[in-house]
Amino acid sequence: MAVRRGTGEIAHLGFRDLPGVLRSGDLLVLNDTKVIRGRLRVRKDTGGAVEILLLAPTSRVEAGEETWEALARPSKRLREGMSFRVGEELRATLLRRLGEGKWTVRLEARGSVHEALERNGEIPLPPYILRAPGDPSISDDAVRYQTVYAASPGSVAAPTAGLHFDADMMDRLAPAGVSTARVTLSIGYGTFSPIRTVEVEDHEIHPEEYSLGMDVSAAVDAARDRGGRVVAVGTTSVRTLETCAAADGRVAPAAGTTRLFITPGYRFRAVDALLTNFHLPRSSLLALVMAFGGVELVREAYRRAVAERYRFFSYGDAMFVF
Numbered sequence: 651m652a653v654r655r656g657t658g659e660i661a662h663l664g665f666r667d668l669p670g671v672l673r674s675g676d677l678l679v680l681n682d683t684k685v686i687r688g689r690l691r692v693r694k695d696t697g698g699a700v701e702i703l704l705l706a707p708t709s710r711v712e713a714g715e716e717t718w719e720a721l722a723r724p725s726k727r728l729r730e731g732m733s734f735r736v737g738e739e740l741r742a743t744l745l746r747r748l749g750e751g752k753w754t755v756r757l758e759a760r761g762s763v764h765e766a767l768e769r770n771g772e773i774p775l776p777p778y779i780l781r782a783p784g785d786p787s788i789s790d791d792a793v794r795y796q797t798v799y800a801a802s803p804g805s806v807a808a809p810t811a812g813l814h815f816d817a818d819m820m821d822r823l824a825p826a827g828v829s830t831a832r833v834t835l836s837i838g839y840g841t842f843s844p845i846r847t848v849e850v851e852d853h854e855i856h857p858e859e860y861s862l863g864m865d866v867s868a869a870v871d872a873a874r875d876r877g878g879r880v881v882a883v884g885t886t887s888v889r890t891l892e893t894c895a896a897a898d899g900r901v902a903p904a905a906g907t908t909r910l911f912i913t914p915g916y917r918f919r920a921v922d923a924l925l926t927n928f929h930l931p932r933s934s935l936l937a938l939v940m941a942f943g944g945v946e947l948v949r950e951a952y953r954r955a956v957a958e959r960y961r962f963f964s965y966g967d968a969m970f971v972f
Contacts, residue, residue, distance in 0.1 A: 674827025675878030687771030692734035737770035804836035811884035
């Protein structure tokens with residue numbers, strides 16, 4: 651779906667039509683984060699099944715020991731100090747209960763924790779994609795739930811707007827005069843936490859690590875100089891660009907953590923167009939899209955998407971707002 655902000659025009663297109671919607675001179679900004687194998691299936695000494703979902707690292711003692719914030723279930727049946735073996739080379743210990751099913755977990759490996767997770771963990775799919783232990787689809791998920799340009803491990807979920815791209819589409823961009831640049835924002839569990847506050851602005855978004863290099867800054871400058879648009883692929887690319895943006899739309903190289911929560915009324919500085927999926931109500935993602943496209947126009951786009959039986963969620967359809 652293509653949504654034009656200036657006129658309110660809404661058109662139904664296929665993703666294959668993207669190069670025709672973009673303009674020569676545009677810059678496409680991609681989030682190259684990679685989803686870690688942070689879903690650990692373990693068992694208690696009694697044989698009971700336990701699942702640990704890694705959310706965000708909190709400290710790294712050495713290559714073979716790290717602590718993480720994690721979800722563990724069934725949380726009420728677990729206690730501090732419980733330790734579980736994950737495969738033959740990784741151990742997970744519940745250090746401290748944090749509430750709401752969250753724990754501080756220590757991971758210990760014979761070598762690198764990251765490499766041990768790659769061999770023994772699973773890709774943490776959204777809860778509406780069901781996979782039973784031993785399901786042969788699990789091995790396919792490791793490929794399907796990553797963008798074709800994923801490079802920087804650290805996320806617990808994929809930047810889903812990027813899942814639409816394949817190698818063929820990437821190859822079609824340059825001949826259309828469209829360049830690309832890559833930022834990194836490690837997507838955390840908080841991105842998908844529903845907004846429970848009465849006022850949207852009172853919602854607190856969890857901090858997420860990001861980096862934007864000098865090459866991206868230069869690419870944005872070049873796009874501005876040639877009259878091209880900065881097109882963000884996904885809300886995470888938007889948040890990274892806007893975190894680093896100056897009033898004139900230029901972006902400065904930076905790395906750190908961001909809590910930027912974009913709601914209607916926000917003045918965008920760096921982003922001119924947005925490619926994004928269809929998001930759930932009362933989510934920070936939808937709040938950002940409404941801020942960019944306009945509340946009523948986005949509502950109308952969603953009404954038409956429902957009427958036309960568009961697919962929502964991670965493997966769903968996309969909209970291009972410009």
